[in-house]
Amino acid sequence: MAASGALPIVDLAPFFAAGDSAESGNGVARARATEDVREACLATGFFRVVNHGVPRELMARALELSAAFFAIPDDEKAKARSPDASASLPVGYARQPAHSADKNEYLLVFNPGLWLNAYPAEPAGFREALEECYEKLTELGLLIQEILNECMGLPTGFLAGYNGDRSFDFLAALRYFPSSSTEDSNGLSAHEDGNVATFVLQDDVGGLEVLGDDSNGGWILAEPVEGSIVVNVGDVVQVLSNGKFRSATHRVVRKPGLPHRHSLAFFLTVHGDAWVEPLPEFVAGVGQAPRYRGFRYGEYQLLRMRNKTHPPSRPEDVVHITHYAI
Ligand SMILES: O=C(O)CCC(=O)C(=O)O
Ligand SMILES: [Fe+2]
Numbered sequence: 001m002a003a004s005g006a007l008p009i010v011d012l013a014p015f016f017a018a019g020d021s022a023e024s025g026n027g028v029a030r031a032r033a034t035e036d037v038r039e040a041c042l043a044t045g046f047f048r049v050v051n052h053g054v055p056r057e058l059m060a061r062a063l064e065l066s067a068a069f070f071a072i073p074d075d076e077k078a079k080a081r082s083p084d085a086s087a088s089l090p091v092g093y094a095r096q097p098a099h100s101a102d103k104n105e106y107l108l109v110f111n112p113g114l115w116l117n118a119y120p121a122e123p124a125g126f127r128e129a130l131e132e133c134y135e136k137l138t139e140l141g142l143l144i145q146e147i148l149n150e151c152m153g154l155p156t157g158f159l160a161g162y163n164g165d166r167s168f169d170f171l172a173a174l175r176y177f178p179s180s181s182t183e184d185s186n187g188l189s190a191h192e193d194g195n196v197a198t199f200v201l202q203d204d205v206g207g208l209e210v211l212g213d214d215s216n217g218g219w220i221l222a223e224p225v226e227g228s229i230v231v232n233v234g235d236v237v238q239v240l241s242n243g244k245f246r247s248a249t250h251r252v253v254r255k256p257g258l259p260h261r262h263s264l265a266f267f268l269t270v271h272g273d274a275w276v277e278p279l280p281e282f283v284a285g286v287g288q289a290p291r292y293r294g295f296r297y298g299e300y301q302l303l304r305m306r307n308k309t310h311p312p313s314r315p316e317d318v319v320h321i322t323h324y325a326i
Helices: 025-042 056-070 126-151 158-162 235-240 297-309
Strands: 009-011 046-050 092-095 104-110 170-176 186-191 197-202 208-211 219-221 229-233 250-253 261-268
Touching (some): 009 025, 025 046, 056 104, 056 126, 056 170, 056 197, 056 261, 104 126, 126 158, 126 170, 126 197, 126 229, 126 261
Antiparallel strands (some): 046 229, 170 261, 186 250, 197 229, 197 261, 208 219, 208 250
16 A cells, blocks of 8 residues: 655756856755755655756647557557567567566657657657657756766766766656456556666556655655656666665556556666766765675666566566675
């Protein structure tokens, strides 16, 4: 059961206003927002942003067009897939296999400026809405990365330099199937995201839940709030911070009697060649032993993908970030 309690709200307006000297009202407001992000990352790893720079009209339009896309017949949706089965990226439409515990279908879009995506022909305007969302969510992602840099106490611009390549980010348009009272309610099993941070827009159906920290226990409902974007930190930040910042555990639950649920999730990631290990600021600098071995991000991504394509028969063989724990 989802515990009551709400996600912390972070107002990003001061980052879009002019004037950023530490003494100005704006500087104070930025510092407050940064502290709010820090507290959320130390607790559950989840928060909600408002005044985030992604136009409301665009969010509503993208979700509406996404619903229109998923409503077309399956054989039509299946056409929005890479024509080349050996393509290096899983662009386009896919549906969870029937045996999967996850009950959803999705359309994946990679950086439109760098990759050839597979878009559906219908509905008109969907491709444009996805590409606009991609651009705006990348901007938001980089702003949040800058804020994380600040709240992790890293030298100015460190994360921007470490993660300056945008070729592995992606956007997922998701649709969850309604659940009948005779099946279990899982929509997306409890998991942590492997990336830097994830940004979720959702319709008004609800179902995204976040695992609370020790003080509030249980699952917290990330309720739909129009115009807001739910943000969670992923495994890369957890490792860089040597476990100090939480990669949030979350899931999607389907309640019987509710219609399909639609969401758009943007994944800010690092390049596959990026080396991920606890940063000195969180290890030697503070007299702590590293809690993770270093790894190449692409290796972790492949192992996680194999969890899905070849689910291990023993649950303990599913690869999580604990794979690299010392
Ligand atoms: O659909 C959502 O609200 C969340 C999706 C998610 O957690 C994921 O795709 O990793
Ligand atoms: Fe997730």
